[in-house]
Amino acid sequence: EDQVTQSPEALRLQEGESSSLNCSYTVSGLRGLFWYRQDPGKGPEFLFTLYSAGEEKEKERLKATLTKKESFLHITAPKPEDSATYLCAVQGNNQGGKLIFGQGTELSVKP
Amino acid sequence: SAVISQKPSRDICQRGTSLTIQCQVDSQVTMMFWYRQQPGQSLTLIATANQGSEATYESGFVIDKFPISRPNLTFSTLTVSNMSPEDSSIYLCSVEPGSTEAFFGQGTRLTVV
Numbered sequence: 001e002d003q004v005t006q007s008p009e010a011l012r013l014q015e016g017e018s019s020s021l022n023c024s025y026t027v028s029g030l031r032g033l034f035w036y037r038q039d040p041g042k043g044p045e046f047l048f049t050l051y052s053a054g055e056e057k058e059k060e061r062l063k064a065t066l067t068k069k070e071s072f073l074h075i076t077a078p079k080p081e082d083s084a085t086y087l088c089a090v091q092g093n094n095q096g097g098k099l100i101f102g103q104g105t106e107l108s109v110k111p
Numbered sequence: 112s113a114v115i116s117q118k119p120s121r122d123i124c125q126r127g128t129s130l131t132i133q134c135q136v137d138s139q140v141t142m143m144f145w146y147r148q149q150p151g152q153s154l155t156l157i158a159t160a161n162q163g164s165e166a167t168y169e170s171g172f173v174i175d176k177f178p179i180s181r182p183n184l185t186f187s188t189l190t191v192s193n194m195s196p197e198d199s200s201i202y203l204c205s206v207e208p209g210s211t212e213a214f215f216g217q218g219t220r221l222t223v224v
Contacts, residue, residue, distance in 0.1 A: 043215035097142050101153040
């Protein structure tokens with residue numbers, strides 16, 4: 001069964017304190033791994049798609065990496081505006097576009 | 112990318128009634144997806160809607176409870192029928208506009224009292 005587990009559930013950082021969020025997954029044939037940011041009361045905002053082990057993508061203070069079993073979202077020198085819930089999802093081959101989501105990591109960055 | 116508009120953004124409904132949620136996309140897409148996000152939980156796929164065919168429902172979701180329409184390539188509706196407090200959730204529409212990036216609407220926050 002396809003499954004996604006994110007850790008930690010919640011993370012509190014001081015502004016400028018870099019850290020990483022983890023997404024472990026099991027899927028029968030990975031088509032893509034997705035990272036989203038979700039602010040309270042809003043829909044998920046697309047950040048990255050990773051397709052194969054070894055791939056990395058960056059956007060401002062965020063960098064996503066992928067191995068065959070997990071993905072990391074590295075946050076460098078975070079700012080309070082980075083506070084949000086970060087969701088990881090996988091899409092398997094022959095899944096018809098279905099995304100399997102993890103529970104998310106709630107990130108809080110204090111000034 | 113795709114711009115997705117959902118209506119209503121939120122609603123408070125009486126138990127036993129039904130609510131229809133609309134999803135409008137600014138471009139033609141083959142597949143549209145409806146997700147549910149229960150309080151404190153992550154997203155769960157309800158069904159996949161393709162234009163011109165019946166929606167495909169995930170395990171645990173049935174057409175009688177969540178009927179879906181897909182009249183054209185830019186629009187879909189999800190109805191939550193005979194609502195109970197357990198249906199209180201955020202309902203989200205999603206599309207894949209020709210790539211594997213899935214974009215989401217802002218969601219409909221439903222409270223059933």
